[in-house]
Amino acid sequence: MKTRDLLFGMLLLLSAFSGCRDDAQIPHYETSSPSSIYALRRIQTDDNLKFGTTAIRAIVTSDYESKNIEGNIIVVQDLTDDAAILLQLREENDAIKQGDIVRINLEQSTLKYMDGELTVSDLSLNNITVESSGNNFTPKIVSIATLMTNCKYWGPLLVRLNKINISDNGSTKLSGDLLIDDEIVEIQTRFRDASVFAVETNPLFVESMVGLARIIGDEVFLMPRNIADIQVGLTELLEDFELSSNTNYDSKNMNFITGSWLIDGGITATSAADPKNGRQSIRLQGTVGNNNRNGIIAMNFDLKGIKTVAVSHGIYPAAAETGNVNPTVFTVEVSRDGGNTYTPIGTGEVDKSGTSLETTVFEVNAGLGENVRIRIVNTSLPFANNNRPRINIDDIHFKF
Numbered sequence: 156m157k158t159r160d161l162l163f164g165m166l167l168l169l170s171a172f173s174g175c176r177d178d179a180q181i182p183h184y185e186t187s188s189p190s191s192i193y194a195l196r197r198i199q200t201d202d203n204l205k206f207g208t209t210a211i212r213a214i215v216t217s218d219y220e221s222k223n224i225e226g227n228i229i230v231v232q233d234l235t236d237d238a239a240i241l242l243q244l245r246e247e248n249d250a251i252k253q254g255d256i257v258r259i260n261l262e263q264s265t266l267k268y269m270d271g272e273l274t275v276s277d278l279s280l281n282n283i284t285v286e287s288s289g290n291n292f293t294p295k296i297v298s299i300a301t302l303m304t305n306c307k308y309w310g311p312l313l314v315r316l317n318k319i320n321i322s323d324n325g326s327t328k329l330s331g332d333l334l335i336d337d338e339i340v341e342i343q344t345r346f347r348d349a350s351v352f353a354v355e356t357n358p359l360f361v362e363s364m365v366g367l368a369r370i371i372g373d374e375v376f377l378m379p380r381n382i383a384d385i386q387v388g389l390t391e392l393l394e395d396f397e398l399s400s401n402t403n404y405d406s407k408n409m410n411f412i413t414g415s416w417l418i419d420g421g422i423t424a425t426s427a428a429d430p431k432n433g434r435q436s437i438r439l440q441g442t443v444g445n446n447n448r449n450g451i452i453a454m455n456f457d458l459k460g461i462k463t464v465a466v467s468h469g470i471y472p473a474a475a476e477t478g479n480v481n482p483t484v485f486t487v488e489v490s491r492d493g494g495n496t497y498t499p500i501g502t503g504e505v506d507k508s509g510t511s512l513e514t515t516v517f518e519v520n521a522g523l524g525e526n527v528r529i530r531i532v533n534t535s536l537p538f539a540n541n542n543r544p545r546i547n548i549d550d551i552h553f554k555f
Contacts, residue, residue, distance in 0.1 A: 189261075192233035192240055196273060196310055198266060206261035206275075214292050216313040216367060218253040221381035223350035229283070230311045230367050231257065237295060239310040239367075242283075243269070243276040251283055253380065254291065258284045271370040273310060294365045299340040302368055306375050311367045316377065319364045321357055329355045329523075335364065335377065342375045351382055356524040358387045358459075387460050387523050392553040396423065397433050404440060405447045408455060415455040420448035420533070421548075429547050430469030430512045436549035438471055439485075441533040443541040450533030450543050457493065457526035458553060461519040464529055465552040467512040470505050471545035477507050481536045483544045487517045490528050497530060505546055512549055 188207040189195040195211065198204070213231035216239065217224050224230070226247040232239035234256075242259070251257065264278040294315040297305075302314060321344070322334040329352040335344050344366065346352040365384040366377040379385055394413045401409060406419040424431070424438035441450015470476050470483060483505040488497035503515040521527045531551075535543045 191236070191238070192231060192310075193236040193238040195240060195261075195266070195275070196238050196308075200266050200268065200273070202267075204266055206264050206266070209259065209261045211259045211261065212286070213257060213259060214290060215251055215253055215255040215257060216292060216311075216380075218380040219248045220252070221351045223345075223347050223352060223378060223380060224367075230313075231259065232292070232311075232313060237305075237309050237312055239312045241269075241272055241274040241311055242278050243274050245277060245279050248280065250280065251285065252288060255288050256286045256290055258286055260284075271372050299335075299337050299342055302377070303340065303342065303375050306368045306370055309368065311369050311378075313365065314368050314377070315363055315365045317363050319361050321359055321361065323357060323359065327356055328353065329357050332376075333357075342377060344377050344379065345369075345371075346379075352379070355382070355522050358385075358524045362386045362388055382523065383462075385523055386555065389553075389555055391555065392458070394551040394553075395433055396437050396549060396551075397435060399423070400425075400435065404442075406449070413454075413456075417451065417453040417455055417530075419453070420445075420450040421452060424471075424547060428472050430471075430510065430549075431547060432467060432512060432550050436469075436512075436547045438545050439531070439533050439548050440545045441537075441543040443537045443543070445541075451530055452548055453494070453530035454528040455494070457528050458555075459521070459526055460523050460555045461521045461527050461529070461553050463516050463554045464519055465514050465516045465550075465554075466503060466531060466548065467514045467550040467552075468503055468505050469509055469512040469547045469549075470507050471547055472510065473545065475538060476544045479507060479535075479538075479544050483507055483535045483546060485546055485548075486532045486534045488530050488532060489519055489521075490530070491521075491525065493526070494528055502534070512547070514550075514552075 188209050192213050216232045217230035227244045229242040229248055229251055260282040265276050294313040296315045319335050324333055329346045332343050332345050334341050363386040366379040369376045369378050396411055398411045399409045400423040402422045404420055408415050409418050420441040421437045421439040423435045425435045442448040484502055486499050486502050488499050490497045501517040533543045537543045
């Protein structure tokens with residue numbers, strides 16, 4: 156009897172417990188609050204996954220202004236680990252810039268694969284707070300083989316490939332999907348029609364290419380962000396005017412470390428009074444009415460893709476120059492047709508009271524494969540004897 160009563164009681168308990176389970180509200184998912192991009196990439200995706208409040212710090216590596224990325228996509232990268240991810244916004248991005256360090260609240264957004272890429276979707280631009288701007292971030296140097304192996308783990312990491320061939324798809328421009336290779340393995344790159352690349356000539360070979368490693372479908376792409384990501388040749392070049400010497404102001408061609416230069420109305424100056432870096436500088440004058448002394452320093456050769464040129468300049472400290480009531484100035488001009496014609500890109504004013512060289516930077520902004528050359532012209536008003544005030548020019552520094 157006791158045994159029967161005990162069994163009956165156990166059945167009642169099991170029945171009650173079962174009823175409770177039927178009534179319980181079990182959630183279909185749990186909210187997740189990862190603390191970094193690295194942790195975010197390790198969350199198991201689920202159709203019902205929603206994020207709780209987060210405060211992930213990351214750096215923005217995409218560049219919406221150059222338009223080689225979808226308008227509603229931002230790429231952010233972990234500040235310490237090799238991990239990056241796409242953020243798909245509800246609206247077009249017109250505020251978050253490359254180099255911004257941001258704090259991201261993923262609350263109520265979702266994590267899913269979109270066309271092969273792990274993506275945070277349905278995120279509001281209001282959930283991204285900029286902490287600082289203009290930060291530099293060094294890309295990871297990899298081979299194409301390494302990129303292909305690790306891209307699915309890293310996400311859209313900012314990487315750099317060295318010595319890359321770019322295929323020709325029948326167009327001379329950087330447009331559409333093109334194959335790139337390092338003579339061992341090949342992947343694809345993409346240049347969107349509305350991007351800054353659309354007008355650029357395909358150089359076919361580059362010293363380096365920086366970009367975001369994307370997976371589109373089942374293909375790996377390297378997506379350059381802007382013109383600065385493609386380095387056709389040298390990154391910089393310095394002309395120091397140390398290699399040759401001449402003390403005649405008449406026009407002549409002189410060979411220096413970067414190539415042949417026209418020195419028209421100038422000499423190589425070595426005196427203690429001449430401002431210079433190193434052993435000598437060019438003392439540039441020019442005489443109005445004397446076509447053999449025009450006051451010009453000019454390249455006799457072209458360079459591809461010059462972005463800026465920095466010119467170091469100073470005054471020759473003779474009484475006429477330091478006491479001149481008019482400004483002492485020079486103009487930097489650029490030629491895009493092999494030296495046939497020149498266009499001014501800026502003017503520099505020389506400090507008449509200075510005793511050392513100062514440097515002024517001028518924007519050239521040549522295209523990736525565009526050949527250009529520059530010249531410096533003494534454009535100061537002449538003295539009564541038709542001679543222009545003497546200027547010392549040294550260390551012309553090109554950046555590409």
